Amino acid sequence: MTTTPRTPRTLYQKLVDSHTVARLDDENVLLFCDLHLMNEYTSPQAFAGLYEQGRGVPLPGQNVAVVSHIIPTHPTAIRVIADAPSALQASNLNKNCEHFGIPLFDTHDPLQGIEHVVAPEHGLIRPGMVVICGDSHTTTYGALGALGFGIGTTEVEHVLATQTLAYRVALAMHIRVNGQLATGVTAKDLILHIIGRIGAQGARGHVVEFSGPAIDALSIEARFTLCNMAVEAGARGALIAPDAAAIDYVMARAPDLAAHRAAALTAWQDLRSDPGARFDTEHQFDASGLAPQITWGTSPDQVAPIDGHLPLLADLADGPERQSARRALAYTGLAEGAPLAGTPIQHVFIGSCTNGRIEDLRAAAALLRGRRVAAGVRVMVVPGSGAVRAAAEAEGLDRVFLDAGCEWRRPGCSMCLAMNDDVLAPGVRCASTTNRNFEGRQGRGAITHLMSPAMAAAAAVTGRLTDARTLEILA
């Protein structure tokens, strides 16, 4: 008997195929969603739609909600949401989840945090899943070989009612990263560099698969950082084929899988692009020699190495690129051609779904241990979740931060987008481990420089943008 060889498929194609309930037309499929995550911010209208039409939620256990964005992060144990509209959003989420039987990490839950930090740490994200959420950073889950992406509010309603989504299939991009990152250079630096090179729209319309020796060497938490920020290059998803490290990460957090270990391992083995699979777009990068990266402008692709300079306007293509650089320089108050290192900062924010995990806090603490925050600088450390906060305290990292003069706060999105009361004043310059440096994102008129946790900690102790590799780790 002869069998016809199958056309080689990308990992992305396999994930789409295995979740396609029906083909709608040439470009769109009806996609089954294994897990739908929700927050207080993008779910209210969707629930309102369900009530209006008298619809139910058929698979409530395949939905999970987390209060993420509006929650205060004051160090006090009792978390009262003073802002009335925000308090209403949180209480509505509670009511809606109770009504439809959807599990919720509520305001007072010790495990509450940022949705993208909470979901994987409880084993909810597994290789081969489709995970969606009314939030753009859902691309994070590609780190475990799950297809994650953000959806709009009307789609949230559709998913609640049917656990499916009308989905336009994306193009496939392959980004191979050769070489190895040097000591002190992280996944954050790599993804900032990639975004700087391909542009904030460089992966538009594509789901990106990362591979290569530099990717294989990344920890799972570093892979979360990488996939999380792929959306800042416009990607509709990011994927890394799950390896032994990814499988160990999931197995350690999903005790229910132990009984199905053999079956899971067999199924997950196929979660890789077949040899010869065709990608629509290919890029190659070399990780060796990369320096820590910092953004200088108001878009994540306006980035330079810490030992580099801001661009000269005359060197940029005449047109939108030069115009947006000119506007960014006016907003950030920096001069074209100036060195990045040495720029004074007044605030440091360590947290977010990009860099608010335990490894991030360890990296920041390593530099802050035995040092003091520079005079006049305010440093907020906001763990990504209650579990991260507890783990950090168990290791004594809270003492390191407090002894250095940082604030050790409760979990939430916080100053990543300043939707709670963690807001910067106009003109304040912030070294931030977050993912978006848009105008006004951390407060009207405030200036954001994106960087890794180690780089943010170095800025905290020197009061300036500083190459973290020049500071010794004190015992």
Ligand SMILES: CC(C)[C@H](C(=O)O)[C@@H](O)C(=O)O
């Ligand atoms: C509030 C939410 C819709 C938004 C997102 O989709 O990303 C937020 O999380 C952000 O990071 O800007």
Ligand code: SF4
């Ligand atoms: S931490 Fe920032 S990027 Fe992540 S979900 Fe919250 S606001 Fe969005």
